[in-house]
Amino acid sequence: MAIFPVILISGCDGAKTSGPPSPATAVEIPVCKQALRLASDKNPMRFSSWQKESTRDNNQSYTNELANIETDQGKTLKYYSLAIVIQIDKTTKQLAEESFIPQEAQLQATALDSLIASAQECYKAAPPADNARLIRYSFMLDSATEYSKVVEERIKRHWDNVPYNPGEQNQIGGLSEWMVKGSAGKVIRSRNKVISDFNQLY
Incomplete structure (x- = not known):
């Protein structure tokens, strides 16, 4: 498996916490700093298209990877992009049901909006050193906003x-x-668009 050196286009660090990252409850907007450094990127985790019959209970491995990214690189765009898709999977799992509790779903939506806002702050702070990668992040964030x-x-x-x-x-x-409008099918299709853009990041 080839490992390619990539540019971390943003070192966008929020306040450090003593416990593992929790994308479902993240609310802070990070103070982003421009940081340009080279690193060897690990093979990214890829997500597949949504399957309604799937319980999608494998989020723990993604959460572990998120913690590894935060430890190795800080809260960069890579961190927030993975946090966003983890949160999107949680939200989709709830909204794909025929019936759900709106108040609980709104909490999931609020957590997602917070992560998107944090990622956008990182995106704005990123130096234009890798425009092709920035464009891919832009597509992913646009899809997440639409979702x-x-x-x-x-x-x-x-x-x-x-x-x-x-x-x-x-x-x-x-x-x-x-x-x-307002159907589970529309949520799932929009989710799959975000995942497709996420899988194109690396």
């Missing part, structure tokens, strides 16, 4: 108890479910 909007649609529809109209009911469970 957040789709999540809010799903939560709002469920919270307001808005039923699907006959046309939407015909789409639910089919290939075009992703076109229905």
Whole structure:
């Protein structure tokens, strides 16, 4: 397996904590510093397309990798990009259910928005030394922001108890479910777009 030297385009460090990182509860906006240093990047963890029947209980290995990144590199864009997809998987698992508790889902959405905001601060602080990589991060953050909007649609529809109209009911469970505003299918499709962009980062 080839290991390529890459540029860490941001050393974006927040306040250090004594315990392991917790992307589901992260709320701080980091103070980003511009740092340009070379390192050998480990083979990144890749995520697959969502499977509704999957319990997706393998997040612990991703959380362990997140802790390793923080220890080795600090809270860089690489750290936040992985934290975002971990949080997105948690959120999708909840919203893919036919019924969920809106208040709990909103907590997941708030945690995600905090991570996206932190990643965007790192992105802004990054020196333009690796434009190709920065562009890929930009795509991923744009997809994550769009996912957040789709999540809010799903939560709002469920919270307001808005039923699907006959046309939407015909789409639910089919290939075009992703076109229905506030549907689980739209959340899953948006999630898969973020994952696709994440997998292209390295």
